[in-house]
Amino acid sequence: MRLSRRQVLKSAALGAGALAVPRVLTHGAWAQARPIRLGGTLPLTGPFADTGVWVERGYRYWAEKVNRQGGLLGRPVEVTILDDASSVDRAVSLLERLITVDRVDLILGGYPGTAAAAQMALVERYRKVYISMGGHMASFRRGFKFSFGGPPLMGQWWYEGAWRWLSNIPKAQRPTRAAAITVNNPVGMSARESIQDGLKRLEIPLVMDELYDLPLASAEPLVSRARALGADMFLANGFFPDGVLTMRAMKALDYNPKVILQAIGTLIPEWVTQLGPDGDYVVSGTAIHHRLPYPGIAELNQVARERWNLKWAPLYFLFGYAWAQVLQQAVEAAKSLSHAVLVRYMRETTFKTIAGELRFDERGLPAPYEYATQVINGEVELIWPPGRRSAQPVYPKPPWRR
């Protein structure tokens, strides 16, 4: 769907002028049943679009599949995604439009955390069930009744798997000094929260703990300081562009810590497809993984291969699909589209998703996840928990190839 739209866009870009692109996807031949309408906003243009388009693809593929299999409650589903152009203001305002003008039956979650957090405040007022990445732990401490992280993108949980993996390495071989650099926004700050605690458990002192604003223009000062402090563990809690700069600076300065943790950069396929070998061996966390044995994942991998020529389904594609899956199962359990009913079922149902089994607590959160991933030879492999391993972890990280 998106591909064909892109082709349309190309002709528009060539000067075809204004043309209405259908925003709504209709499938199936049951025109007689009124479709169930789902709506949400995503950043399809602007700085966050690289991720937003994958969440959209996840939602749309879910709808496609549901319609293929006879719909939801016997009715076809129809997905409307409005482009918030990476603006939180628009994300909130357009979601309000979807709720009150388009009167969508169900709501799909937004991205990134700031937009999701602001939308959580909105849906709470409209009493609509909202399943999304959430705005990290702070947003789930608000006592909201209608928001769920299904699964959440939770900075506070991100490195849990990595801590466990490291704690299983004999103490003599563990890193002895850690240096952290963190992007100064909700994602970075949430990931950083878990560092103090995790490192304390590992008894590794944090010798450098710096924050930086985006855009990062130069990573050399940060990296050279970490090297000078003799840190043999480096935590880069950042995004893709700053992640690229950081990795390259580490290579140029020939800084070889035993392990590199990188929070968010590895989550888009470009980390391996674009950055290549320089991105190898970084360790991160995840809530979903393309190598987990949960039903549905193999199919999504195949879709990613066929439609976008990727080896594996990208993480945000899986996230989008999982959020829609939770919504679907809530509706099926409740047999209702009433949000007052749905919200009750949200906390009573066990959801079987591509992220595993989820049960939501009072805060709207499932149990913390504890996966660790490592990029090995251009693949994002699962290295923790041991029973789920897709590859043996590489430790210590080999020196830079020259």
Add this chain to the structure above:
Amino acid sequence: MSRAVAAGLAVVLLIFPWVGTGEYPLALLYSTFMYVALAVAWNVIGGFAGYLSFGHAAFFGLGGYTTGFFLVRAGLSPFLTAPLGAAVAAAFAALAGYPCLRLRGPYFAVVTMILGLAVRAVVLNLPWTGAAEGLWMTLPPWEPIVARRAFYYAMLAVALVTVLAGRAVRLGKIGVGLEAIREDEEAAQSIGVPVVRLKMSALILSAGLTGLAGGIYAYDRSYIHPDFMFDLHLSVLAVLMALLGGRQSWAGPILGAVVVRLVDEALTVRVGTEAARIIFGLGLALVIVLLPDGVLPYLERLRWRAPRPPAAVPAAQARP
């Protein structure tokens, strides 16, 4: 605009929430009022005085964070603290304005841009502002439709105050002074125009009105973060709206804000994704090339070219 039309419009806007209007039309108008306020407020210093500020997001954000701070810390009603936000923004403008207003043209534009970025950088790093996590407020306690009406009237009031202030400045003595400053600051000074005082007043007024809008907006969002409260894009939007509508008159930015907000909405909803942004960008480019002084002066020329007594002159120009 004749008085009858203005009065009619006022009545329509006042009763609009009560004619079975749903939440979203109120939300859309609320947002439009906000941009009207931002564009008109910006125009007081940017258009009338010719001092192009690219830092108005700082005033907006300060207003919003003041509201958030007093709501969270003191439990004060944001409708009461919004004027406080205006005061903080105005006070900040009074402090920063004096040195900044010594700069002219592009140098002023960039120093205000720097100011906006610097304030953002500070708020992002202060723990008591919520820093990089953002600041959460308690949600407005009303049903959505009640909240929408309340915010509609609040922002309508902000827009109205701003427009009236902008109009009073433009048509009053200050407006003459500011115009003189815009055309030739040295000459204005030499004939006794109190240049510094006028510029400062214009900036402080502009900042205060912007902060007022920010204060209301923050409470409606209930969650604020420097990324969108101090967004450079917000500063740029205010400039675009004012320039597009016509910066010479008090009413031009109203038109610019309404048109940009509604066209943007229509494109987002009907076209979506990149095509919408491409059309928007090219449209912006085309309009400013065709109508370099903005849309309103063009409309006025059209209107006065129609068969009318030749002595009639557009209001904004009639009173110099």
Add this chain to the structure above:
Amino acid sequence: MAQVLQALVTGLLTGSVYALLGAGFSLIWGVAHVINIVHPALAVGAAYAVYLLAARGVDPLASLAVVVPLFFLLGVGFYEGVIRPAARRGGDLVLVSMVLTFGLAAALENVLAAVWGPGPRVVNVAYTGRAVQLGVLALPITHLAGAGLATVTIAALYLFLHKTFPGKAVRAVWQNPEGAALCAINLRQVTSLTYGLAIASAGVAGVALALIYSFSPASHLMWLVFVFLVVIVGGVGSLVGVVVAGMLVGALTNLSTLVIPFAWAPFFLFASLGVLLLLRPTGLFRR
């Protein structure tokens, strides 16, 4: 000490890339009174061209042979096809050009996104992530290449403006358009040439960006802020100014992090540039 040197030198190298991007922007502003918001977006467009060529095995430095002439023509076309017709319609050109090129930048960004998708791109070459060791200093080759491109391009622009007849004509136009016209300088030709050179330098800047940074359609917004900073702090129209300001921004950012927490580095940078502007209200080198 090694850290101070390392921070300073990489700061200067990064700063020279800002200067390279700022140079053409400053030139167009100085000569033609046009604020060319689309300038960094064009550089990002050049980075995509580099990416395409690199995928076919062309080294980014070799791709200059394509990028420079292409962007020169693009600059001439941009002037003849867009700016000149716009300027002839009247209005305050500085303001009109700002809105006009803002619109074009938004359109270009989304054309890039429509064609290549919104995701980031990275250009990898054999020397990416390698460094020249100079005593305690490690100088990344990509940064050196970027700084080299900046030096050559800005020096060429400088020599052109100061040593050649057409270049002197450009400067004459900039200082006094009417006077220059009286001296039989062809205003249109000279302005056209200026645009060609300035946009060609944006192309070179795109090559430098592609070597050092990842880029995506939206990354021009980040560069726009840097470009405004260095051009204004340096003084509109001054090549020397833009170089000094670029270096200053690069060095200040990197050095400040040695003494204050990194989180406060942007504030420190903005505050010092703000104070600098207040002390020199028309930039460092405005004549």
